Amino acid sequence: MDQRGTLITSDDTVSSTTVTRKRRVIQLECKVCGAAAYSSYVGVLTCAPCKMFFKRNAEIKQKPLKCDFGGNCEINIFNRHNCSYCRLKKCFASGMQTELFRPSRPIQKRTNRKKKEIVAPTTEKSNALVMLTSRNQPQLLPTLTLLRSDTSTLSIDQWGLLSNLIHCYDEHGGFLVAERFTSEQNGLPLKARYKYGSLNALYSSLMTGSQLLFEKNADFIALSSHDRSHLIYGRLKYLGGIGACFILSHVKLFDNPAFYSASEAVYGSPAMEAGKATCNLIDSDVVFVKLGLSILAFSTFDYTFYTNTETSNLENITAVLRIQDMYIELAWRYLVYKYGHSRAVISFSNLIRCIFSGNKSTVEAIERKQYTDMVDAMIKQAKQTLSLND
Structure with a gap:
């Protein structure tokens, strides 16, 4: 109550004796x-x-x-x-x-004969x-x-290749999608959150982002049309899955029980358990994660399944393996240069385990029609973007 006898409350009603005051908090961003x-x-x-x-x-x-x-x-x-x-x-x-x-506070010089003198601080240009x-x-x-002053074993060409590869995958777009999804879901009533439509849109968006690994890669573009189509068909489902895990692990969505349960209902418990294990194995170094995805893009492994259609093979598997070997050597030299031999061994070991875990998650999820439809749509979009025909 103020000096005039007016009662200040937080209600929405306004009368002669009641005044509403609302404080408005403006969210400011660091420049x-x-x-x-x-x-x-x-x-x-x-x-x-x-x-x-x-x-x-x-x-x-x-x-x-x-x-x-x-x-x-x-x-x-x-x-x-x-x-x-x-x-x-x-x-x-x-x-x-x-x-x-x-x-800074004045620096005092102690002398035996003279009084204490204050030395004024000087400001210099940084x-x-x-x-x-x-x-x-x-x-x-x-x-x-950097090669002039460091002890790196990377050649000039390898530094250039490293710079190109890390710009092939845009993780920031995925972060924004996941953050927007989280914000939208938090604004809904509890019973309306994490429905199939919103979950499917999120996973589709995150997985589709992995096709940039092909679109912006000069080594991929140099391959024949047949081999490019073969790699997209065989690798995109793995890249999309591990890429989605990479984004979800950074925004901590897999730690949300409601989100995890809803995803489990759509894609199955085995697929989600393997997906969470994949998240836990993803390296904290974003550069190495991008190099790992580039290595996976040119890998030749695939899960075994039976089909009545004739399988196709790479026309020039030697060229594909040469690209993969080049990326593996680059990733190894980068890790040794930045962290040393011991950490490089651990990181590469976790990368291999991560790929196996991602493969298991894909094999489990491929049994669900919702997942196969999403992968088929992603492959079709990638082929259209890259102007590839079967």
Whole structure:
């Protein structure tokens, strides 16, 4: 009750003695990663993690940062930890300035003869971001210049191939689809959530995204029309399944009991159990996950089944295996370069287990008509996109 005797309540009715006041919360986004932000730091609206990151990395006399993938990494809430160089670069591009740092406390010098003197702190321009190429030298891919200062065993061609492969698969689109799906379902009554139509649309969208591994791959495009069609027909169901698991594991949807139960009712318990095991085996390194999917795209294994139709084989299996071997070597050298031999062995072991688990999930799910219809539609769309005919 205020000084005039007016009662402030939270009801929706308004009378001579009752006034309604509503506070409106506006969700603000961090200019660097897109996470929720509640305050401004050095002139830019940022979240707490990006604030601390900039304060820690933009100070003078810091070790210069480097980007392994050309200095053009996309920074968002999911991958902001992957590349410090591009994250700091985006901080500066968003308007964050080291000149706006609060001065540190004065440093006092103790002397025996003189009084304590206050030494004023000096502010210098940050040199945390450095150019990886010289202006006077020929323009090269920024990632390739890393070979001058690191101990990597990757060749220049392999650095270029690595950069191309990681841009073939767009995981951010899948993250947005899954997040939008979660938001929409949370807005529905409990009994109306996770129905077949919405589940099927989600899985179809996530699995369809895997066809980009073929569309943007120059090695795939160089193959004959027959072999391209054969790989799409045989590999897309595996790529779609493991790719969907990759997205779902990041947004934690498999940890949602209601979502898991609804998916189980559609695709069966064995398929979902194998799918959850696949999620648990997916590596935390997004780059290696993309390399693993590229390896799988050119694999030649398939589950065995009986059919009255004549099976077709690859026309040039040697070329396909050569591409797969090239990607395997690239993935191995990348892991050894970034984590060392022991971690590389563990990651490759988990990749093999993940592929076997994904295969089991596909074999179980293929018994369900809902799943086969979805896979057939995905294959048909991929062939139309790539202008391939049977």
